[in-house]
Amino acid sequence: MDPLFEISDLRKTFSSGGWLGIQSGRKTIALDAIDLEIPEGCSLGIVGESGSGKSTLARIIAGLENRDSGVLNYRGRAIDDWLRKNRKAYLRDIQFVFQDPLSSLNPRRTIRRSLLAPLEALSNLNSEERQKRLETVIEEAQLEESYLDRYPHEFSGGQAQRIAIARALMLKPKVLILDEPVSALDVSIQAEILKLLRRLRKEHGLTYLFISHDLAVVKEVCSDIVVLHDGKLVEQNPCDELLQSPKQAYTRMLVSSAYSFK
Numbered sequence: 001m002d003p004l005f006e007i008s009d010l011r012k013t014f015s016s017g018g019w020l021g022i023q024s025g026r027k028t029i030a031l032d033a034i035d036l037e038i039p040e041g042c043s044l045g046i047v048g049e050s051g052s053g054k055s056t057l058a059r060i061i062a063g064l065e066n067r068d069s070g071v072l073n074y075r076g077r078a079i080d081d082w083l084r085k086n087r088k089a090y091l092r093d094i095q096f097v098f099q100d101p102l103s104s105l106n107p108r109r110t111i112r113r114s115l116l117a118p119l120e121a122l123s124n125l126n127s128e129e130r131q132k133r134l135e136t137v138i139e140e141a142q143l144e145e146s147y148l149d150r151y152p153h154e155f156s157g158g159q160a161q162r163i164a165i166a167r168a169l170m171l172k173p174k175v176l177i178l179d180e181p182v183s184a185l186d187v188s189i190q191a192e193i194l195k196l197l198r199r200l201r202k203e204h205g206l207t208y209l210f211i212s213h214d215l216a217v218v219k220e221v222c223s224d225i226v227v228l229h230d231g232k233l234v235e236q237n238p239c240d241e242l243l244q245s246p247k248q249a250y251t252r253m254l255v256s257s258a259y260s261f262k
Contacts, residue, residue, distance in 0.1 A: 002076055004175070004207055005038040005061065010070035012056055012231075030056040032231040034070070040174075043201060043208040045222035045239065047215060047254065052228040054211045058177045061209065062094050063087075088122050095168035099180035101160035105152040111163055112148040118170045133170060140200065141166035158189035165196065175207045182217060194220045215258035219243060227251050 012031040031053045038044055046054045059065035060072065063083055072079045074090065082090040098104040105114050115137065119130045138145065141162050152160060161181060168176055178197070182190040198221060201208055212218050218225060218239070225242045227235040227250065235242065235251045246252045 003037040004040040004075065005036070006071065006073040006076075007034055007036040007038075007061075008071040010034040010036075010057070010060070010072060011068045012053075012060065012065070013068055029231045031060075031067075034231075034233050036226060036233060036236070038207070038209070041205055041207055042224060043210060043222045045215075045218035045225040046209060046211045046228065047213065047218055047225055048228035049213060049254075051230075053231040054228050055179055057228070058096075058179055058209060058211050062096050062177055063090060064096070092122050092171040093174040095171065095173040095176055097161075097164055097168050097176060097178045097181050100184055101157065101164040102152050102155075104164055105160065105167075107152055110149050110151060114152075114163070115148070115167050115170055118167060122171055137166045137169050140169065140203075142196065156189075157185050158193060161185065161193055162196065165193075165200070169200070169204075172204075173206070175209065176201075177209045177211070179211045180213070181210075183212065183214065190217065197221055215243065215254060227254065 010031055011029075011033060013027045013029050015027060034053075034057065046057065048054050056065060060067050061079075063079060074082055074093075079090070105111075109117070112134070115134055116130055119125055119133060123130075125133065134148075138148070143159075143162055143166060147155070147159070147163070152163075155163065165181075181197070182193050185193065194217070197208070200206065201221075208221065210218060210222050215225075222239050225235075225237065225239050226233055227242075227248070229250045235246065235248045237247075242251065243255055246255050
């Protein structure tokens with residue numbers, strides 16, 4: 001079976017800012033020759049310290065950031081072709097859940113309006129069909145119907161993240177990119193959200209790209225892990241194998257740091 005995503009020699013640099021915003025000419029390498037295949041239905045952890053390139057990789061996959069060079073295919077077609085000819089289809093398939101749910105929700109919109117917005121922008125469903133989809137998703141995300149006519153500031157972090165996950169599900173995506181989705185939450189709430197994510201993946205056959213600096217959290221959700229360091233992919237293995245027998249010094253440091261309390 002062909003992989004869902006094929007990534008080859010992917011590169012991305014950013015120009016460094018200078019005095020008064022004038023570009024200094026210096027380049028920061030965000031991604032350096034990334035090669036990666038992502039099977040459909042997997043739950044892949046993308047881990048590394050801040051600045052390792054993991055969020056940049058996710059944003060490029062989601063079509064939110066342009067790469068400098070390299071191959072990025074989705075279902076055997078270049079992402080450029082998707083975004084040029086079938087942009088809505090691609091954006092329906094690939095949905096993003098961000099670290100801070102409150103900042104990702106429009107404070108001036110009710111939860112109902114926030115949840116319906118993706119359908120209005122990217123689907124051909126009529127009003128009745130959108131309402132049915134809304135009812136299905138709030139049940140799947142274990143949200144109360146009374147939430148719908150309230151505003152984001154009225155919710156706790158855990159409730160807001162459930163709402164953000166529900167919004168991502170509205171278009172029946174194939175892939176969820178989860179960028180540090182529980183790092184801003186209390187430990188007890190983290191466990192509830194991770195349990196929800198495991199159930200949703202099983203029920204819908206979703207592919208997860210789970211970005212985190214926390215290996216202990218990744219272990220709860222992911223079957224496989226890739227490790228990024230300074231823009232390079234330094235190690236890739238099934239989760240249990242990587243945690244038990246890390247091969248690279250950088251990975252050993254991450255594992256040691258994650259489990260040093262034990």
